[in-house]
Amino acid sequence: MTDVLQLLSEYKQASRASGDADPRPYLARVSGSDRELLAGLIDAYLEQAPRREFDAERFQGSPAATIAEEVQRSLAGESGIWPALLPQLRRRSELKRSELVRQLAARLGAQAQEQKVGEYYHRMEQGLLPAAGVSDTVLEALGKIVGWTSTALRTAGTLPTPGPPRSDAGAVFARTHRGGAPEGTPGPGGAAPAAEEWDEVDRLFRGAPPSA
């Protein structure tokens, strides 16, 4: 019989050496309650494991780098953790952004303004749209597309407490957005449109128009 503590010891050695030891090959060497036992011990060990020392070379291009970028965007933005969450939900739903936007516009009855809807959605992913202004109607429609509840999306949009407004928000949007706002349309990428230009899509994504 393979000794569980011996396997745990082997796992710990591998984990210390590489910093990333997959536990499953070790679990595969035992079965039944021994497997559960080993899983519980590895779980408890990992929970106590210290933070791994930063290695710039390994970090570059790793999944952790993508997550770090999304977290940084979340902390810098006004949309909670949407910058970390929304791209992931979109990938999980196997939808290209253009397709998600098409469906979102259709669910909002705004097919004629698909591009504008797309620009607002882009700002949600970038952390550039204040989450409080995004209506439940939008979150419900989005939730149905990506398989999440609107309330969970709302909660994700409120973390963390929004920081000061980003002075570079418009510039970031301009740099990252390919299409730009349609001509003659109040652009969701920059300052809010004037109250008289506020349409239903603006209301859905920004809340009430500013008082004139």
Add this chain to the structure above:
Amino acid sequence: MSGLADDALIDYLRAAREAERHDAMKAAVAVLVFGYHDTLMNRARLKLPEPDVADVVSETLASAIASAFDGSSVGEFRSWLHTILSRRIADYHDARTRTPKTAPLPGEHQGDDEVWGAEPSEPFEGDALHARGCLEQAYGELDRDSHRAVIDLYVLHAHSAAETAELVGDGMTEANVHQIASRFQRRFKQLLEEGSDTGEEP
């Protein structure tokens, strides 16, 4: 930056944000995410099907850093991170038994549990789901501080039996360390098997 403790990194992040130095946050976020990413992935692999591991870990890191960052008291960051991961995993398995949720609870930053939004996925029996409760019970049954120290150092951390005996002191020998660890393992296994026999829920 990598020499800073977790709390110092969080403080640094908060200060950078208040000063609107968003680029300055990148390095601190990178150190935190890189430092815990693989550990969380491997913990999640014990309890989730592989296709869902990366997403759950990504959500965990984002939520934990954000909620630690917003000024709430979350205690030690590493513990907080693992608590969030455990909640996400529990939510994941909970979701499998239900249709899409309609009534989530408040967010973690308010100190309560939260129902996260994912819909049910493929069936999967996690390896460590039931085991964790049994481990905690077996540990709680240890009546001597020195025995708990042996389990902490030798089983749950990465010390050798010889190092553990030296650290615990008070006449502890390497042979004692092995005996205590073996007894603990037997009791843990017994609890696991009792749970399986009775069909008890974890």
